[in-house]
Amino acid sequence: MTDSLVIMGVAGCGKSSLGAAVAQATGLALVEGDDFHSEASRAKMSQGIALLDADRDGWLGVLGEQLRAHPEGLVLTCSALKLSYRERLRQAAPGLRFVFLDISREQAQARVAARAAQHFFSTTLVDSQFATLEAPTGEAGVLRVDALKSLDQLQAEVTEWLTAKKEQA
Numbered sequence: 001m002t003d004s005l006v007i008m009g010v011a012g013c014g015k016s017s018l019g020a021a022v023a024q025a026t027g028l029a030l031v032e033g034d035d036f037h038s039e040a041s042r043a044k045m046s047q048g049i050a051l052l053d054a055d056r057d058g059w060l061g062v063l064g065e066q067l068r069a070h071p072e073g074l075v076l077t078c079s080a081l082k083l084s085y086r087e088r089l090r091q092a093a094p095g096l097r098f099v100f101l102d103i104s105r106e107q108a109q110a111r112v113a114a115r116a117a118q119h120f121f122s123t124t125l126v127d128s129q130f131a132t133l134e135a136p137t138g139e140a141g142v143l144r145v146d147a148l149k150s151l152d153q154l155q156a157e158v159t160e161w162l163t164a165k166k167e168q169a
């Protein structure tokens with residue numbers, strides 16, 4: 001059973017912010033999924049072209065290698081929008097847990113627009129993130145959190161959940 005954890009959700013939901021806070025709180029290494037997109041994928045996203053399964057295939061493979069390379073556990077930020085993507089990651093780290101940052105389309109749009117000048121992700125792509133998203137409702141090892149809560153509150157919810165899981169194990 002792995003200690004690794006994925007912080008998932010659509011663009012702008014707060015994966016990087018919460019990932020950093022949880023890594024700090026747990027002492028686990030932080031791996032930013034966005035750092036492993038190919039140049040071609042980054043170019044597509046900055047031009048407002050949504051990624052397809054084929055674009056995400058190699059990326060998910062590399063993220064699986066990251067999980068395998070950290071048997072002590074890590075905090076991985078990754079959109080992980082579809083069940084099949086999450087299953088790929090679970091194959092690399094059986095028992096992998098996910099924190100789903102749940103956000104409305106309007107709020108995600110507002111956050112992505114607010115940071116557009118400093119970020120590669122095109123604001124026109126938010127709708128496609130929601131079209132692709134298969135929420136992980138009902139999947140094992142998933143904590144859903146409200147992305148509009150404060151970072152402190154979110155981090156506390158996640159660490160409490162991780163501690164409760166450890167006590168059950």
Ligand SMILES: Nc1ncnc2c1ncn2[C@@H]1O[C@H](COP(=O)(O)OP(=O)(O)OP(=O)(O)O)[C@@H](O)[C@H]1O
Nearest residue numbers: 010011012013014015016017111115147149150151
């Ligand atoms: N809990 C929060 N409350 C308020 N604002 C937040 C919160 N979390 C993140 N933000 C803000 O929302 C924006 C997006 O956050 P962040 O970059 O962490 O999201 P992300 O999901 O990693 O985005 P992406 O994957 O698209 O890079 C940032 O401007 C960040 O400061």
Ligand SMILES: O=C(O)[C@H](O)[C@@H](O)[C@H](O)[C@H](O)CO
Nearest residue numbers: 010011012034051079080121
């Ligand atoms: O699967 C995807 O479409 C991508 O991973 C996106 O979600 C972005 O990379 C990310 O959120 C950056 O804004």
